[in-house]
Amino acid sequence: MGNRKLLLENIHIEGFDTFDVYRKNGGYRSVEKALKSMTPDEVVEEVKKSGLRGRGGAGFPTGMKWSFLAKPEGVPRHLVCNADESEPGTFKDRYLMEKNPHLLIEGMITSSYALGANLSFIYIRGEFMYILHILEKAIAEAYANGFLGKNILGSGYDLDLQVAPGGGAYICGEETALLESLEGKRGNPRMKPPFPAVKGLWGCPTVVNNVESIAAVVPIVNEGGDAYAQIGIGRSTGTKLISASGNIVRPGVYEIDMGMTVEEFIYGDDYCRGVANGKKLKACVPGGSSVPILPHFLVTKTATGEDRLMSYESLADGGFATGSMLGSGGFIVFDEDQCIVRNTWNFARFYSHESCGQCSPCREGTGWMEKVLHRLETGHGNMRDIELLEEINKKIEGNTICPLGDAAAWPVAAAIRHFRDEFEWHVNEPQQAQTKNYGLITQPSVAV
Amino acid sequence: MKAHQPVSQASNEPVEFSEATMTKIKELISSYPEGKHKSALIRILHLVQSEKGWVSVPSMDKVAEILNIQPIEVYEVATFYTMFHLEPVGKYVFEVCRTGPCMLVGSDDLIDHIGKKLNIQVGETTSDGMFTLKTAECLGGCGYGPLLQCKYKFHEHLSKERVDELIEEYRSGKYDQN
Numbered sequence: 001m002g003n004r005k006l007l008l009e010n011i012h013i014e015g016f017d018t019f020d021v022y023r024k025n026g027g028y029r030s031v032e033k034a035l036k037s038m039t040p041d042e043v044v045e046e047v048k049k050s051g052l053r054g055r056g057g058a059g060f061p062t063g064m065k066w067s068f069l070a071k072p073e074g075v076p077r078h079l080v081c082n083a084d085e086s087e088p089g090t091f092k093d094r095y096l097m098e099k100n101p102h103l104l105i106e107g108m109i110t111s112s113y114a115l116g117a118n119l120s121f122i123y124i125r126g127e128f129m130y131i132l133h134i135l136e137k138a139i140a141e142a143y144a145n146g147f148l149g150k151n152i153l154g155s156g157y158d159l160d161l162q163v164a165p166g167g168g169a170y171i172c173g174e175e176t177a178l179l180e181s182l183e184g185k186r187g188n189p190r191m192k193p194p195f196p197a198v199k200g201l202w203g204c205p206t207v208v209n210n211v212e213s214i215a216a217v218v219p220i221v222n223e224g225g226d227a228y229a230q231i232g233i234g235r236s237t238g239t240k241l242i243s244a245s246g247n248i249v250r251p252g253v254y255e256i257d258m259g260m261t262v263e264e265f266i267y268g269d270d271y272c273r274g275v276a277n278g279k280k281l282k283a284c285v286p287g288g289s290s291v292p293i294l295p296h297f298l299v300t301k302t303a304t305g306e307d308r309l310m311s312y313e314s315l316a317d318g319g320f321a322t323g324s325m326l327g328s329g330g331f332i333v334f335d336e337d338q339c340i341v342r343n344t345w346n347f348a349r350f351y352s353h354e355s356c357g358q359c360s361p362c363r364e365g366t367g368w369m370e371k372v373l374h375r376l377e378t379g380h381g382n383m384r385d386i387e388l389l390e391e392i393n394k395k396i397e398g399n400t401i402c403p404l405g406d407a408a409a410w411p412v413a414a415a416i417r418h419f420r421d422e423f424e425w426h427v428n429e430p431q432q433a434q435t436k437n438y439g440l441i442t443q444p445s446v447a448v
Numbered sequence: 449m450k451a452h453q454p455v456s457q458a459s460n461e462p463v464e465f466s467e468a469t470m471t472k473i474k475e476l477i478s479s480y481p482e483g484k485h486k487s488a489l490i491r492i493l494h495l496v497q498s499e500k501g502w503v504s505v506p507s508m509d510k511v512a513e514i515l516n517i518q519p520i521e522v523y524e525v526a527t528f529y530t531m532f533h534l535e536p537v538g539k540y541v542f543e544v545c546r547t548g549p550c551m552l553v554g555s556d557d558l559i560d561h562i563g564k565k566l567n568i569q570v571g572e573t574t575s576d577g578m579f580t581l582k583t584a585e586c587l588g589g590c591g592y593g594p595l596l597q598c599k600y601k602f603h604e605h606l607s608k609e610r611v612d613e614l615i616e617e618y619r620s621g622k623y624d625q626n
Contacts, residue, residue, distance in 0.1 A: 126531045184487045184489035185486075202484055
């Protein structure tokens with residue numbers, strides 16, 4: 001696999017965040033191509049052909065999502081970019097927007113044209129206020145150069161683009177909560193249906209796409225959907241930004257071709273360069289805090305002994321029993337000294353803090369999980385607590401309006417599934433558990 | 449040294465916003481389509497907090513008046529989003545990320561260290577009113593931890609030594625221009 005870059009290609013060029021330098025290096029070609037030589041439906045068709053799947057975590061085909069957009073006569077439509085990047089372990093969109101803001105603006109223009117939107121938004125988490133200013137500067141430059149505003153490039157197509165900040169709420173990454181927030185309300189997810197494609201922002205048909213998905217539209221339109229689909233493996237097409245964090249030598253954001261091996265990603269010289277401080281790998285969360293954790297023996301190989309690949313399918317191989325998910329590409333690595341119970345409690349605390357409080361199973365359940373896990377972690381738990389966690393999990397999963405409940409339940413279930421011995425050790429040896437770590441597991445606790 | 453609240457929060461006196469803030473607010477409101485001006489609310493609250501340091505009830509009432517919406521529509525939003533300080537805080541608020549990936553690289557120790565250094569607990573303000581220590585859930589810089597944010601500025605790859613310097617830098621006004 002090469003180091004092909006579609007999204008981060010020229011970011012090291014001096015001044016690449018300015019319109020002039022970006023344009024000189026081939027920027028805004030997709031806008032020219034789309035507006036001058038393609039119909040909106042032809043753009044949608046290229047995105048469908050590319051096989052691009054939503055980069056925010058769910059992996060739903062972007063072209064299909066676009067084709068669901070309702071187009072009632074006389075009703076405005078909107079494209080909203082989800083830049084609320086808040087999933088623990090994920091920081092790729094921040095990197096992309098900071099280093100290559102015009103790529104996102106270009107993607108927004110081309111995509112808005114495809115969808116027939118004349119007013120589009122980028123909703124960015126409030127903590128990224130400095131990036132909001134970077135984007136606003138890029139947008140002003142695009143207006144000044146005739147790529148935004150009335151009659152873009154003489155095509156007769158009008159588009160206004162605005163950035164709006166959140167205020168520190170993970171839930172606003174859920175698309176209907178995001179729309180509520182964009183309307184100046186609390187970020188409570190909406191009941192679906194109606195889906196945003198029918199009733200979204202201010203009741204108008206709306207598409208919500210992740211930053212990376214919208215950026216990927218640029219190379220797709222430039223090179224064609226078929227060319228994009230040739231990169232990657234199977235139904236995991238194109239390149240993917242992976243945010244690597246935790247106990248690795250070289251944390252950071254990497255653009256990879258889908259389908260490279262997990263082994264190369266963790267240990268390769270061009271990527272993470274192995275576990276930090278010469279330690280051993282204990283576990284890995286490959287797609288952001290919401291996806292199941294994998295113990296070391298299921299990270300680089302699947303349960304059937306095949307190489308684990310960085311793709312939607314391979315990371316999910318084995319289902320939740322022995323697999324995980326690509327998710328948002330938030331790749332978190334744990335070394336042999338990390339405590340799984342402590343980490344699981346930490347994530348549970350996160351979800352409890354971030355639950356919007358609308359649905360009882362999530363509001364109450366995440367709080368319970370945090371308390372029970374804290375009890376176990378601090379040496380005050382008992383065996384019944386482990387079963388209690390599993391029961392709470394089952395009561396949350398599938399019983400809430402939005403997926404935050406599932407996202408809170410899955411990591412806990414996976415941690416118990418793979419590291420039950422470590423949980424039991426916290427109950428049986430509470431004194432020891434406070435002073436040292438359980439270390440690596442050697443025996444799979446489930447049949448693999 | 450006992451932590452305390454640096455300014456009176458009991459006041460129910462109406463507030464005014466500076467001319468600069470009002471100009472920005474008006475610009476924001478006019479950027480939205482007719483009748484959709486409530487969409488500007490969250491950003492207005494950011495502007496108010498940047499000017500006043502925190503978001504008081506009189507400030508929220510003023511925002512409601514400007515947007516011509518009910519005060520409760522502002523309260524319910526300000527209380528939902530964790531970036532808004534609903535009580536007075538120090539001149540500089542250190543929000544240290546404590547979520548998973550940052551914990552893996554030592555955020556717990558860092559939070560302890562800052563607390564000891566400033567002689568306050570998480571959630572408290574130093575008696576001179578300079579610093580408030582808070583923790584935050586995932587700030588989106590997982591590869592650059594441990595990290596903290598202060599007035600929208602990120603400080604990353606923090607060691608205890610670097611944080612000690614940072615405190616002095618803030619004290620000396622180094623970041624006040626931005």
